[in-house]
Amino acid sequence: MKRVIGLTGGIATGKTTVADYLADAYNLPILDADIYAREAVAANSPLLQQITKRYGEKILLGDGSLNREQLGEIIFNDQQERLWVDNLIHPYVGDRIFAGIKETSAETLIAVVPLLFEAKMTDLVTEIWVVTCSPKQQLNRLIERNKLTPEQAQARISSQMALAEKAKKADIVLNNNSGVEELLQQVDVAIFR
Numbered sequence: 001m002k003r004v005i006g007l008t009g010g011i012a013t014g015k016t017t018v019a020d021y022l023a024d025a026y027n028l029p030i031l032d033a034d035i036y037a038r039e040a041v042a043a044n045s046p047l048l049q050q051i052t053k054r055y056g057e058k059i060l061l062g063d064g065s066l067n068r069e070q071l072g073e074i075i076f077n078d079q080q081e082r083l084w085v086d087n088l089i090h091p092y093v094g095d096r097i098f099a100g101i102k103e104t105s106a107e108t109l110i111a112v113v114p115l116l117f118e119a120k121m122t123d124l125v126t127e128i129w130v131v132t133c134s135p136k137q138q139l140n141r142l143i144e145r146n147k148l149t150p151e152q153a154q155a156r157i158s159s160q161m162a163l164a165e166k167a168k169k170a171d172i173v174l175n176n177n178s179g180v181e182e183l184l185q186q187v188d189v190a191i192f193r
Helices: 015-026 033-040 046-055 068-075 079-103 135-146 150-158 163-168 180-191
Strands: 003-009 030-032 108-112 127-132 172-175
Touching: 003 015, 003 163, 015 030, 015 108, 015 127, 015 180, 030 033, 030 079, 033 079, 033 108, 046 068, 046 079, 068 079, 079 108, 127 163, 135 150, 172 180
Parallel strands: 003 108, 003 127, 030 108, 127 172
Antiparallel strands: none
């Protein structure tokens, strides 16, 4: 049976660092939900057409692609709108991950799914790794990485299940409070368990 590691955690906790390391150090295939979500709303896609129908042309950039910043302002300030968009995109992402698992011949692979619990995709994986860090670190990393105000960053963090809740449901918790080296040492232990 394939080992499908569901890699999740909160926004700006270090999932990409872990996924990149697993790909580089262990040559493991990565199925990335964020890539599939961007694919789902590519210019002229049926899902982007539905989003445009709901929010109007203001949701598009000049080239016809999604204005992600504009959509973020809507969905991170209105839970009902976020649920509507999530319910549109999550089935597409789940189908792409399921197909990727079936098509991949590797014995072990990584499904990076930030909203693994929220999107109810835990049945696609055989084990769950959650990357955590302190709430203060998470907020500061997100502000710095995405150039957000503290309020914008907090709205994005609050839109996800609490890190502590995710950690309770994990098979492996990777603590990213100390730095990259310590984080990757934890990954080295976890991959051989």
